[in-house]
Amino acid sequence: MKTEDIFWEVYTALSANKVRSSLTILGIVIGISSVIAMVSIGTGASNTISSSIESLGSNLIQISPGAQRMQGFGASAGRGGAKTLTNDDADAIATEVLNIEAVASQVSGRYQVTAKGTNTNTTVNGVTSNYPEVRNLEVAEGSFISDTQNSSASKVAVLGPTTRDDLFGEGAEGTVGQSVRISGMEFKVIGVTVAKGGTGFQNQDDIIFIPARSAQRYLSGDEYLTTIGVQASIPEAMTQVQADITALLLARHNLSDTAQADFSVFNQNDILSTASSVTSTLTYLLAAIGGISLLVGGIGIMNMMLTTVTERTKEIGLRKAIGAKKKDISAQFLAEAVALTLIGGIIGIALGWVISYIVNLTGVVATSVSLTSIILAFGVSAITGIVFGYYPARRAASLNPIEALRYE
């Protein structure tokens, strides 16, 4: 039996039972599209989280006040909640810990900001001059805060592009030199940063930078810091730097062991690896959910094929009587099953792509459909067809022509 003859038979058989074939295909469509969509959402979430963590800066160690709770995201809830880190702590780290490139102190808070009648509520970050270096930030226009401005607690501000848009209008130029009022006090705009992109949970561009000393003096009114960012000179030194900082701060705060620590030290790599293990687990979970629907779809195929074989027993008998060999019959029925899954697979890939595109449009997660997941889904659908079509096909092929022709 030639390939084109098999195609003809498959086409005739499937089009003879359009509704049944479509419903069976639908099962596979749902299975394949959910695998594609779920995996793309998982991969997208994982990419988003990784890139937003990486954009925080390289070789970054972050010290936050408050008790150390757990690795990963949970701890950030305590950030800024307690007041235990001081300017002196930051200076001590800079002078006493080895292998440090830069130390960036930070005082953050949310304040009402106004300019020329527009107003917005945004994050105001009191930072030091080395902040751009530590946090991978670039200035698009004007300049960043200098050491002099910090030590003299000048009322100067650098705007994030989103805040600039909110206050002065979309893409406004010549903002440098204008002034904004933060919590009622006037600050002069000296620069605008380059967009970092809205990634993940927060918009990193909706922000205003002012000197750390100014933030302490005019906004928070005390000597405490909300974060100390430390950049290690080489990635290999991160663990050592983290340990040294912990030891130094424990000594400075008169605490005997880490369990009592009133601060927490995060290593960016820890966050990244925790996050990626969480997201890859999430991706597996989502793929497993999709896989279950694919399995159900496959069983649907087997069910349809078994019904078809029973229904067409006489036809099989006739075909065998007029000269069909076992392999002709099994090829015909196997091809039917594979055709169902392949059609379902193609539609499923398209549908999965559309779902992932729509999810992307909602802006919740930047999904990405990978070639691997398409090849995987296609391969799986073909294998599903072969696996679930094999048994019915073999059953059809092994029918005895005499009995099959007599079958009622």
Add this chain to the structure above:
Amino acid sequence: MIEVKNITKTYGSGEAIFQALKGVTFTIEDGEFVSIMGPSGSGKSTVMHILGCLDTPTGGSYMLNGKDVSKLSDDELAGIRCREVGFVFQQFNLLPRTSVLRNVMIPMVYAEVPKEERAARARLALEAAGLEEKFYGRFTNQLSGGQIQRVAIARSLVNEPVLILADEPTGNLDTKTGEIVLGTFQRLHEKSGKTIVIITHEQEVAEHAERIIYIRDGMVAEDSRKHVRRRPKYTHTL
């Protein structure tokens, strides 16, 4: 030429053993038109299955066109059925939802006849079976019983087999249509000298053939010829 020698067929085993054929011997020359007759349970269906290579005998030998086909495997038998035997059944002869032409072409699909030749050969066969051309494109469920049997005859001819085997070909037809179908067999026999074997339980149907082999209780009870052609008339009993 068909040579059946001392064929036996038993079904089951042990206590439930049943001997359907108890030693059947006959020879059918090329170009003969033979009826195999017998009441139900006589073993004529078993004879038909063995002649048509749908089944193999338990004992004895069956030479089809000089080839011993009594001990072949399932797939080898399928190959013989494909090229050497043309079947016409009592019912479910044609594939539903399929055109007449396609139905006639199916044996050629299994015989791997080149695609270009198929349609022409199918048309010739349909012409020989006496079906009008306007029906060739029709689906088989739009045909009458007589037309269906003529399509089946065309299909049985299409691979130019050694033997055309018809199992109760008029069993589902009224007398008049049955006559037309039997007439088609007779015409094929006279015009193209095909070897035709009809299995039936009806005397009137069997009478259309030149020779009648009666099977009773798994044995040949009588072998009679209407017209003496090659050999003198004789009766064979075992």
